[in-house]
Amino acid sequence: MSDGDVKVTESEECIAAKIEQMERHYMVGRENEIGFFLQQLAMSGQSKRVLNIYGTGGVGKSYLLDEFRGLAANAKAVFLLMDSRGFSHTPNDFCTELLRMLGYPAEKLGRIAEPQTLLELCHGVLREKADNTKLVLALDTFEEMNDMENWLREFFLPRLHSDILIVVAGRFPLQGLWLSSPAWRHWIHRMPIGDLDFFSVKQYLDCSGISEEPMIRQIWMKTRGHPLTLSLIVSTTMVQNVQDLAIADGIEVFEHVVRTWLTEVPNDELRELVETAAVLRHFNQELLSCVLDQAVTTELFQWLAGLSFVRRVDRGWILHDLMRDAIGHELRIRQPEHYNRLQQRCIMYYYNKMTRSTQRKEIAWEGVEWHYYIGDHVVRNFCYQKLSPYRMEPLNSSNWTEAERYLENRRTNSQEVCIPLLNPDTGELFEYAISPEESSQMVKHIHLQELHELEPGIVKLMRDQQGSICGLTAIIPIHAGTLDYLCARPLSSAYFQSLPENELRELREAEGHIAGYFVKTIDVADFGDVTIRTTAGLTFISLLISSDYVVASPPDLPFLNDFHLSLGCEQTGDIVHYDYDANTPAPYYVLDTRGAKLQRYLNKMVESFGLSEHSEGRTNDLPMLSARENEVARLLVQGYMNQEIAASLYVSEITVKKHLSAIYRKLGIKNRTQLVNRLLNKAQ
Numbered sequence: 001m002s003d004g005d006v007k008v009t010e011s012e013e014c015i016a017a018k019i020e021q022m023e024r025h026y027m028v029g030r031e032n033e034i035g036f037f038l039q040q041l042a043m044s045g046q047s048k049r050v051l052n053i054y055g056t057g058g059v060g061k062s063y064l065l066d067e068f069r070g071l072a073a074n075a076k077a078v079f080l081l082m083d084s085r086g087f088s089h090t091p092n093d094f095c096t097e098l099l100r101m102l103g104y105p106a107e108k109l110g111r112i113a114e115p116q117t118l119l120e121l122c123h124g125v126l127r128e129k130a131d132n133t134k135l136v137l138a139l140d141t142f143e144e145m146n147d148m149e150n151w152l153r154e155f156f157l158p159r160l161h162s163d164i165l166i167v168v169a170g171r172f173p174l175q176g177l178w179l180s181s182p183a184w185r186h187w188i189h190r191m192p193i194g195d196l197d198f199f200s201v202k203q204y205l206d207c208s209g210i211s212e213e214p215m216i217r218q219i220w221m222k223t224r225g226h227p228l229t230l231s232l233i234v235s236t237t238m239v240q241n242v243q244d245l246a247i248a249d250g251i252e253v254f255e256h257v258v259r260t261w262l263t264e265v266p267n268d269e270l271r272e273l274v275e276t277a278a279v280l281r282h283f284n285q286e287l288l289s290c291v292l293d294q295a296v297t298t299e300l301f302q303w304l305a306g307l308s309f310v311r312r313v314d315r316g317w318i319l320h321d322l323m324r325d326a327i328g329h330e331l332r333i334r335q336p337e338h339y340n341r342l343q344q345r346c347i348m349y350y351y352n353k354m355t356r357s358t359q360r361k362e363i364a365w366e367g368v369e370w371h372y373y374i375g376d377h378v379v380r381n382f383c384y385q386k387l388s389p390y391r392m393e394p395l396n397s398s399n400w401t402e403a404e405r406y407l408e409n410r411r412t413n414s415q416e417v418c419i420p421l422l423n424p425d426t427g428e429l430f431e432y433a434i435s436p437e438e439s440s441q442m443v444k445h446i447h448l449q450e451l452h453e454l455e456p457g458i459v460k461l462m463r464d465q466q467g468s469i470c471g472l473t474a475i476i477p478i479h480a481g482t483l484d485y486l487c488a489r490p491l492s493s494a495y496f497q498s499l500p501e502n503e504l505r506e507l508r509e510a511e512g513h514i515a516g517y518f519v520k521t522i523d524v525a526d527f528g529d530v531t532i533r534t535t536a537g538l539t540f541i542s543l544l545i546s547s548d549y550v551v552a553s554p555p556d557l558p559f560l561n562d563f564h565l566s567l568g569c570e571q572t573g574d575i576v577h578y579d580y581d582a583n584t585p586a587p588y589y590v591l592d593t594r595g596a597k598l599q600r601y602l603n604k605m606v607e608s609f610g611l612s613e614h615s616e617g618r619t620n621d622l623p624m625l626s627a628r629e630n631e632v633a634r635l636l637v638q639g640y641m642n643q644e645i646a647a648s649l650y651v652s653e654i655t656v657k658k659h660l661s662a663i664y665r666k667l668g669i670k671n672r673t674q675l676v677n678r679l680l681n682k683a684q
Contacts (some may be wrong), residue, residue, distance in 0.1 A: 005261070006427065010549055012160050013327065027063075027067050028200040028201075028203045029196040029197065029200030029203075029208070030067070030193075030304050032061070032065055033053075033066075033191055033193070033631035034063060034067065034071065036189070036191070037051065037068050037071065037167075038071060038075075039327055040165055040189075041071070041072065041077060041134060041136070041155070041165060042075070043076055044163055048187060048188070048189035049162070049165065049166055049187040050157075050166045050167075050174075050184075050187050051165070051167045051168070051189050051190065051191055051492060052168050052169075052173055052174045052188050052189065052190050052191060053065070053167065053168070053169040053170075053191045053193055054169070054170055054171060054172055054173045054174075054190070054191070054193065054308075055171070055192060055193035055194060055308070056230070056261065056262075056308040056309045056320055057257075057260040057261045057263070057308060057309070058226060058227060058228025058257055058261075059193050059194065059195065059226065059227055059228070060193060060227040061140070061169045061170070061193055062141075062169070063137055063138055063227070063346050064158070064169075064193065065081065065167065065169055067457065068094075068136070068138065068167065069081060069138075069220035070670070072134070072136050074305060075134065076133065076134070077133065077134035077135065077136055078129065078133055078134070078135050078136065079136045079138065079365065080098065080101050080102070080135070080136065080137050080138065081138045081140060081565060081579050082094070082097065082098065082101075082137070082138065082139050082140065083140045083141055083589070084139070084140065084141040084142065084144040084145045085141055085144065085467060087577075089144075089145060089147050089148050090148075091115055091118075091119065091148070091151050091156070092115055092118055094148065094156075095118045095119055095121070095122040096109055096118065098122055098126075098137075099118075099121065099122055099125060099188070101169070102125050102126070102129060104121075104125060105305065107642060115254065119155065119156070122156075123159050123160070126160060126161060126164065127160075127161045130160075130161035130163050130164050131161070134163065134165075135163070135164045135165070135167050136164070136165045136166075136167060136645065137160070137164055137165070137167070138166075138167040138169065139152075139166075139167070139168050139169065139275060140169045140270045141169070141490070142168050142169060142170030142172060142395070143171045143172055143308075144170075145171040146346070150177075152535060153177065153178065153184070156365050161507060170304070171264070172308055173190055173192070174188060174190075174340050177448075183591070194548070195225035195227070196225040196226075196227060196230070197225060198220055198225070198530065198531075200225070201216070201219070201220050201223070202216055202220075203224050203555045204230060204234075205219060205234065207526070208234050209285065209384075211235065213528075213633060214418055214420065217231055217418075217420045217528060218420050218651050219234070220530070221420055221421070221530075223322070224321045224322055225531055226320075226322050227258050228257055228260065229322060232256065232257070237497065244558070255326075256649045257326065258323065258326045258327065258330070259591055261308075261309050261323055263272075264307050264308060264309075265307075269305065270293075270300070273288065273292075273296065273300065273304050273547070274307075274319075274327060274524060275327055275328075275331050276288060276291055276292055276342060277304065277310075277317075277319050277324075278319055278323065278327035278328040278331065279291070279326045279328055279331070279339065279342045279343055279346065280346060280374050281318070281369060282313065282315050282316040282318055282369065283316055283317055283318070283375075284315075284316040284317065285298070285301045286673075287316070288304075289302065289347070289673055290346075290348050290349050290673045290677065291345045291493070292342075293345070293671075293673075293674060293677035293678075294674070295671075303525075305317055309323045315365060316662075332370075343562075347370075347373050347374065347605070347606055347675060348676070349406060350366050350370040350373065351370070351602060351606055351637070351639070352637075352639030352640070352676075353366040354366055354367065354370060355599065355602060355638060357641045360443050366544065367541075367544070367545035368538075368541065368542075371541050371544070371545075371567060373565050374567075374568070374605045374606075374608070375567060376562075376566045377421065377423040378421065378559065378562045378563050378566050379537070379566045379567060379627060381421040381533075382533055382534065382563055383531065383535030389531065389534050389538050390462050390463060390465070390471070390531060390532065390535045391462075391463055391496075392460045392461065392462055392463075392535070392539070393460060393461050393463060394456070394459070394460050394461075395448065395452060395456075395459040395460065396456075396460075397459060399461055399469070400448065402469050403459070403461055403463070403469065403472065404448065405469075406461070406472060406525070407443050407446060407448070407472070409450050409525075410439075410440060410442070410443045410523065410525065411440055411443060411444075412435075412442040413437040414436040415436055415439070416434065416435055416436055416439075416523040417433070417434040417439060417526065417527050417528050417669075418431055418432075418433050418434075419431060419432040419433075419434070419527050419528055419530065419559060421532075432557075432558060432559035434527065434557060434559075436668060438555055438557055439527075441580045441581070442521050442523040442660055443472070443521060444553070444579075444580060445489070445490045445491050445520070445521075445579060445669075446459075446472070446474055446521055446523075451474055451476075451520075454476070454481075454482060454485055454486060455476070455477065455481070455482065458474055458475065458476055458477075459472065459473070459475045459522075460472070460475075462532070462535055462536075464531070470524060470525045470526070470529070470532050471522075471524035471532055471535065472521070472523050473519075473521065473522045473523070473526060473539055474519075474520040475517050475518070475519050475520065475522075476492075476517065476518045476519050476520055477514040477516075477517055477540075478514065478515045478516040478517060478518060478551075479507070479508075479514050479515055480508045480509070480512075483496065483504065483507060483508050486518055487504075490577070490579040491520055491553050491577065491579050491604060492518050492520070492551075493577070494575060494576065494577035495551060495553065495575055495577075495588045495590075497570065498572075498575050514547070514619060515549060516547055516548065516549025516551065517543055517547050517549070517550050517551070518551045518552070519540070519543070519550065519551070519552035519553075519554075522536050522539055522540055522554075523537050523553075523657065525675060526556070527559075537563070540552075540567075544567065544591055546592045547596055548592070548597075548598065549590075549591075549592050549593070549595045550569075550590070550591045551588060551589070551590050552564065552588070552590075553577065553586055553587070553588045553589070553591045554586075554589075555580050555586060556580070556584055556585065556586045556587065561587075562591040565589075567591070568591060568601060568605050569589035569590060569591045570589065570590055570592075571587045571588070571589060572587060572588040572589075575587075575588055623664060625663060626662075628649075628659060629659050629662060629666075632645055632649070632656060632659045632660065632663065633663060633675065635648055635649075636660075636672060636676065637676055637679050638677060642656045642657060642660075660672075660675075663675060
């Protein structure tokens with residue numbers, strides 16, 4: 001075994017081979033990257049000369065390079081690894097280190113003083129080596145080579161032998177001039193490295209001797225598939241020989257991972273921005289400015305968006321899950337009042353968005369975010385994991401047999417389920433248990449033919465990535481054509497028969513449009529599976545957002561009770577049924593936001609966070625403002641736009657603008673966001 005012409009003894013080679021064999025045993029979840037590298041290694045004059053590996057700290061870039069090194073050795077190729085931390089960042093030192101690795105005599109190197117001579121020598125030795133053997137040049141921790149980037153791109157790399165495979169690894173993708181040049185853009189193959197999926201984590205744990213399913217799920221919840229965290233958690237578990245991952249076991253692990261990420265954050269101002277982003281699920285420049293109560297400059301925001309642990313998504317940007325949880329947890333402990341203020345401002349941001357809109361479709365996105373902030377740790381675990389939910393499809397003739405088979409399996413082969421959840425507020429792991437009998441209750445009264453005849457589209461099937469049915473929902477629209485069924489059939493009859501005749505008449509007269517929905521079941525094969533659970537939870541939340549009247553009656557299980565109550569659903573008091581179990585009363589959960597009830601619901605939820613004055617649109621009058629200016633301020637807190645304020649106060653929009661200008665001048669502020677936050681802070 002060799003790097004360049006460096007010789008090792010037979011004993012060292014044997015040890016090195018054993019180490020490589022063991023490391024390869026633990027290499028999981030990188031099959032595509034390895035396959036592409038091997039393909040390029042076997043090609044001559046490959047079209048993709050530069051493999052650009054990038055990903056956030058601790059994601060396994062250097063570990064993957066070690067794997068590439070071993071694969072290159074097996075293919076009789078020479079692998080030259082230039083770690084930016086191993087030499088001074090000057091062209092001379094770069095060439096000197098590379099020549100040393102290639103076995104060029106040290107005494108001859110010492111006699112070369114001219115940089116151009118050294119560069120030409122380096123190119124010549126590399127070309128000579130590449131004529132006789134396959135050569136791989138890997139540059140690791142490339143983000144620390146930015147002072148050499150131009151030299152490498154313009155002078156060093158273009159003159160390399162065309163058969164040399166170049167690997168560039170760092171936290172950030174090659175960009176700027178690398179991509180604006182058509183030639184470099186053609187040669188570069190981007191290879192983003194992300195977190196491991198659940199199956200890869202399970203494979204890694206199996207290789208580590210951890211095969212107990214509850215333990216695997218706990219570790220998955222703790223690490224979210226982040227490779228460095230996974231490795232440290234496993235080593236801690238194995239050293240301590242523990243069977244329970246209490247939060248104390250992981251504190252040092254997460255501190256180490258956060259320190260790794262925060263090397264990208266050079267000062268306190270930027271640290272505050274990262275901490276604020278950690279309180280938010282999604283963020284953008286406007287939301288950060290609102291929550292911080294000060295304008296975030298475009299330059300500062302672009303810096304934040306460029307960090308390796310920040311990712312662009314459809315509706316803004318997000319922090320890596322582990323970073324968000326760890327930073328948020330630390331901020332909550334270190335500055336609890338500051339953390340609460342940030343969270344409350346965020347709640348009010350979405351509260352104002354929702355109270356301003358008159359159409360539910362316009363606030364669908366805001367509704368999802370709203371439920372994240374007002375929901376507790378149960379809701380966040382059920383609905384807001386990073387995983388993409390599985391797709392849902394309506395029941396039809398082509399999948400009918402699969403649906404019947406799914407129901408039969410759920411009724412006869414239900415297993416005991418233990419649901420491990422992580423409380424992000426405390427870092428504590430807790431569990432919900434479901435017996436086989438309780439699990440099978442979810443499909444006890446589901447009859448496909450009956451529901452399909454009532455209305456096609458009531459039953460939908462959840463399909464996983466492997467194409468298997470892993471869940472089923474039966475959600476019945478409430479209208480004249482379904483009310484007789486709802487009043488007569490198990491699960492729904494007790495509730496609908498209890499309604500006064502005038503309410504039933506209102507529901508029945510809603511023909512032409514749907515008055516609401518009754519959730520007969522949202523069932524899944526395994527509530528312990530994070531992706532399945534996320535799909536089920538978001539199905540229910542999407543229903544709450546799209547409809548103003550939702551009734552559900554799931555089995556009386558602690559985790560389902562906690563979930564519905566956390567979302568603001570109300571139990572119906574004495575109205576219960578015994579359709580699951582003759583001895584156990586099952587309650588109904590109702591969320592009725594028809595008409596003015598939506599505002600009452602929103603107010604109730606924000607009041608639970610100590611924001612009752614804001615929810616009612618009241619704020620303590622500011623003595624420096626006139627009575628009319630205070631009226632304008634109160635309406636502005638409720639989310640009114642200038643035109644709406646004018647209509648409420650029976651004045652012109654120009655008059656409102658004059659009042660706002662006077663308010664801004666008196667308070668020494670510049671915009672609406674700062675005014676809202678000033679009023680919120682005063683009320684606190």
